[in-house]
Amino acid sequence: xxxxxxxxxxxxxxxxxxxxxxxxxxVVVLSNNDGCAIARSNEAKALGIKMGQPWHExxxxxxxxxLVALSANFALYGDMSDRMMSLAAGLGPTQExxxxxxxxxGLDGVRGDLKARALAVRSRILRWVGIPCCVGIxxxxxxxxMANHIAKMAERKSGCYPIEHAQVCDxxxxxxxQVEELLAATDVGELWGIGPRIGKQLRAGGIATAxxxxxxxPATVRSRFSVVVERTVRELQGVACIGLEDxxxxxxxxxxxRSFGAPVMTYEPLAEAVSEFASRAAEKLRLQSSHAADVLxxxxxxxxxxxxxxxxxxxxxxxxxxxxxxxxxxxxxxxxRAIFQPGYQLAKAGxxxxxxxxxxxxxxxxxxxxxxxxRSKARLMQTLDAVNDRWGRGAIKVGSAKIGQVPxxxxxxxxxxxxAYTTDWAQLPIARA
DNA sequence: TCTGGGGTCCTAGGACCC
DNA sequence: TCTGGGGTCCTAGGACCC
Numbered sequence: 001x002x003x004x005x006x007x008x009x010x011x012x013x014x015x016x017x018x019x020x021x022x023x024x025x026x027v028v029v030l031s032n033n034d035g036c037a038i039a040r041s042n043e044a045k046a047l048g049i050k051m052g053q054p055w056h057e058x059x060x061x062x063x064x065x066x067l068v069a070l071s072a073n074f075a076l077y078g079d080m081s082d083r084m085m086s087l088a089a090g091l092g093p094t095q096e097x098x099x100x101x102x103x104x105x106g107l108d109g110v111r112g113d114l115k116a117r118a119l120a121v122r123s124r125i126l127r128w129v130g131i132p133c134c135v136g137i138x139x140x141x142x143x144x145x146m147a148n149h150i151a152k153m154a155e156r157k158s159g160c161y162p163i164e165h166a167q168v169c170d171x172x173x174x175x176x177x178q179v180e181e182l183l184a185a186t187d188v189g190e191l192w193g194i195g196p197r198i199g200k201q202l203r204a205g206g207i208a209t210a211x212x213x214x215x216x217x218p219a220t221v222r223s224r225f226s227v228v229v230e231r232t233v234r235e236l237q238g239v240a241c242i243g244l245e246d247x248x249x250x251x252x253x254x255x256x257x258r259s260f261g262a263p264v265m266t267y268e269p270l271a272e273a274v275s276e277f278a279s280r281a282a283e284k285l286r287l288q289s290s291h292a293a294d295v296l297x298x299x300x301x302x303x304x305x306x307x308x309x310x311x312x313x314x315x316x317x318x319x320x321x322x323x324x325x326x327x328x329x330x331x332x333x334x335x336x337r338a339i340f341q342p343g344y345q346l347a348k349a350g351x352x353x354x355x356x357x358x359x360x361x362x363x364x365x366x367x368x369x370x371x372x373x374x375r376s377k378a379r380l381m382q383t384l385d386a387v388n389d390r391w392g393r394g395a396i397k398v399g400s401a402k403i404g405q406v407p408x409x410x411x412x413x414x415x416x417x418x419x420a421y422t423t424d425w426a427q428l429p430i431a432r433a
Numbered sequence: 434t435c436t437g438g439g440g441t442c443c444t445a446g447g448a449c450c451c
Numbered sequence: 452t453c454t455g456g457g458g459t460c461c462t463a464g465g466a467c468c469c
Contacts, residue, residue, distance in 0.1 A: 098468090197465085
């Protein structure tokens, strides 16, 4: 048995903790560069504002409906999340933190009235952290997710589900007929694992509700769709196919990407941005004690504009897997040089680290104890992270202006013989403080 | 004028092998 | 007219999640 605890309108709720005057009015939190809405209060949802809707399409609500828009503060949300998760963990013996605002709780072995227990945890989170939550309980993760959706909608919109399921919905204590009524009242597109594409295909085939999907034959679903949809069907039937992932797994891929506030057309500002992305990605990499084998860098124009489109990416292998900012920045810049073409209004760029592997004990020992260069590099990275942690991101950066650029007067042969990513730390310009 | 930033998993098809 | 059969690995792209 599983529970899913989920903070309501999480980013907006975090903001409201510190600005109670925002209660009861339409609020959105905006993405990077205030580009689009990434969280909406119930009042904003009632205005018809969609997830991810561009700000310029909804800003008229400022005047007409008193909409308040806030720039995102992810550091705050991360902190609030940690507090919420530690209280949510009290619901059962195991916890999987699924996203910044959701966690699954394994309920095996928990005795007594689960609904009362969930309500108590919910009110503790509300009192101590200030975040309103909803809890869904079911025999599988997919059903717990659906129960959570019911708990939220029953509270928010009267009439769509029976009001007694508001805030906490426990499918495990209901009669079969009651569960089927809830399944019948749930659109197939609301289910975990059914997105817009599959949802459309299902509806075209006459499957519009969760109940209709639950009654299909899994094998048929597998042949017509995929094992993923088949698993959803089995989970709806009460057969648990997706287990709880207790221990958090290290990431298999680390990305740092941004849209630009204004189009970028020249190499230098792009190189500066890509250096920054690569540095941030390398920090994240060291945080999980991994090494990367490859660096991917991409640039692209805005797909929403009519201008000539340009989208390229390249994967640059590192000489050997590492987590060294200098090597990763150099590789990213080498890649950027290969894919950059002037004349396009670039809207977005990013760096991804791939082929991640644990930094093994041998590698760590090698870095710290054996060759001088390796030791100093690892210590330098530790110092970099420590200083940036203490004094704020970007307090120390790796200088990048010249990395990846070819010294004046070099022949093509020399350039080919000396790829930038083989650059040693010693050859790189030292950071400015 | 202005459109997020992360992630995961699955599948199909090609290359390659014996 | 007929043109093996099976396996593995890799990659790009698609679909999904928040």
